[in-house]
Amino acid sequence: MAAALAANQFSTIQGSENLSLGIMPVSPPFSRMPSLNALRAFEAAARLGSFRQAADELMVTPGAVTAQIKALEADYGATLFERRAHGVRLTPLGQRVAPGFIAAFDALGHAVRELRRHAAPRRVHVVTSPALAQLWLAPRLPALRAALAQVDISVTALEDPPDLKRTPFDLCLFYARPGPDRINLWDEMLLPVCTPALAEGLAEPADLGRVICISDVVWQDWKIWAKAAMPDSAVVPTGPGFSLYAVAVQQALAGAGVLMGRQSLVQGHLDSGTLVAPFGRPVPLGLSVTAWMLPESRNDRAVIAVADALRDAAGGVSAGRP
Structure with missing residues (x-):
């Protein structure tokens, strides 16, 4: 009994000494990670x-x-x-x-x-501009989905191309300059388009000074086309602008004026005859409908399948055909 009591006293004394020396186990106050x-x-x-x-x-x-x-x-x-x-x-x-x-x-x-990618190996997220989403990609989506029944394609519209390293998208589809790491789908051409009825009063580009000219508020397409197609003319095509190109197309279809058309976006209406190109003077925009992905996606079968299908879909439009 005396020995046990002595051991207890020694343990208490030793614990007190450890405490005074600062070596007793404690929870150190680690600095927290920032937000x-x-x-x-x-x-x-x-x-x-x-x-x-x-x-x-x-x-x-x-x-x-x-x-x-x-x-x-x-x-x-x-x-x-x-x-x-x-x-x-x-x-x-x-x-x-x-x-x-x-x-x-x-x-x-x-x-x-x-x-x-591993959680949803068959899902491909495409990001594109509003105009390309509404007027180029949307009409082709049923055929794309039929050809790629095993792939779930989702589409998001943004005004500007995002950084793929920082966003949840697999494939970008935007107007851009061609490059070695990009898939050039279509070299865009500009040409004025309007309804057949309005075209009857348009014999030459100078006649644009007598009609309303419709455009996108951001794009400088009228200026680019006029500089190349009518360099000696004093006529400066002007008219209302729209922040959504799809709305501008609808205005042209309603006969409200002459639209500066991006051919890839209005070709369906030219094919059907609801819009015509009164002058037949296509001018290169200097940008292409372009697709690109991160290098790592080149080993992703679903992403590559969608990129190939987009290339095939773009092949249905012939360059420079008014």
């Missing part, structure tokens, strides 16, 4: 050089990106961006750490794509 949203905001803004562009990519407001980066800077007591009147620029610290975050999010994006 993943804040890190995403920093990485996107650092890579794109713009809070606004980062917001567009992350599908949030520029104010949200600013708030996330401010919170990250406050957490570490350091400035990552210099705010200027005409944008932002990385500080030396921001420049030093940005490559590591870009590489980390590249790896995370790759892992997420691998997860999605």
